[in-house]
Amino acid sequence: MSLAELVLEGNRLALARLLTQIENDTPDGQKALEELFPRTGRAHLVGITGAPGTGKSSLVNQLARHFRHPPDGENARRVGIIAVDPSSPFSGGAILGDRVRMRDLAGDMGVFIRSMASRGSLGGLAQATSGMVQALDAAGYDIILIETVGAGQAEVDIARLAHTTVVVEAPE
Numbered sequence: 001m002s003l004a005e006l007v008l009e010g011n012r013l014a015l016a017r018l019l020t021q022i023e024n025d026t027p028d029g030q031k032a033l034e035e036l037f038p039r040t041g042r043a044h045l046v047g048i049t050g051a052p053g054t055g056k057s058s059l060v061n062q063l064a065r066h067f068r069h070p071p072d073g074e075n076a077r078r079v080g081i082i083a084v085d086p087s088s089p090f091s092g093g094a095i096l097g098d099r100v101r102m103r104d105l106a107g108d109m110g111v112f113i114r115s116m117a118s119r120g121s122l123g124g125l126a127q128a129t130s131g132m133v134q135a136l137d138a139a140g141y142d143i144i145l146i147e148t149v150g151a152g153q154a155e156v157d158i159a160r161l162a163h164t165t166v167v168v169e170a171p172e
Contacts, residue, residue, distance in 0.1 A: 003028065004035035007139050012112065015139050019114050022131040033131050036138035043080070043137040043144045047162030052150040054168040057083070060145050064105055067143050080136035080144040081105075081113040082129060112141065130161055 003021075006014035021029030046063070048056050060081060067077040105111045116132065129146065136144050148158050159165045 002032065002035065004032040004138075007032070007036065007135065008039065010140070012109075015112065015135065016114075018135050019116075019132050022135060023116055023128045025128065029131070033134060036135060039138040040134045041137065043133075043141055044164070045133060045137075045144050045146060045162040047146045047148065047158035047165040048168060049148040049158050049165065050150060050168030051170065054150075054170045056147050056150060056168050059166070059168055060147050061105060063143075063145060064111055068105075068108060068110055076110060077142035078110045078140060079112075080133075080139070080141035081111065081147070082132055082136070082144065083113065083115045083147040084129060084149045085115050085117060112136065112139075133161065 003014055003018050007018055018029060018032050022033065023029075048060055048063075050056050060083070064079045064081060067079050070076060105113065114132065114136075116128065133144055133146060146158060146162060
């Protein structure tokens, strides 16, 4: 069974492996994305951007909780979260400090959180972000929250990727 087929069956481990392959731009990751592409286009993509320290991660956490536990008896939605973090100068991987604010989502099988390193890309997203969003979309997540790295005024890529863009500002 292919990695794409496992993702379509709801295998979370296969999804995590696929996201790693997409982030690393492997041939297997690209092949799986091609297989999954016909299953994309169903999710609503919400970009969350703003300067560092304005509360982007806290907002993402609260939005995910709202979609998982909606008021008035609405149906819970499956939520995928892609959090683009600054790259570690030591490992090149994502610095994961912001995930502490999302710890109350841990254990919810209807939420999938993935951090990824910006790897030097400007514009608030990493080069592989759109592929990772497509994989979550194909995997059946209804809402995909994309948190940008928080670089400030140069973050315009998210407006091209997301259906809805939220700019978080510090209270002043």
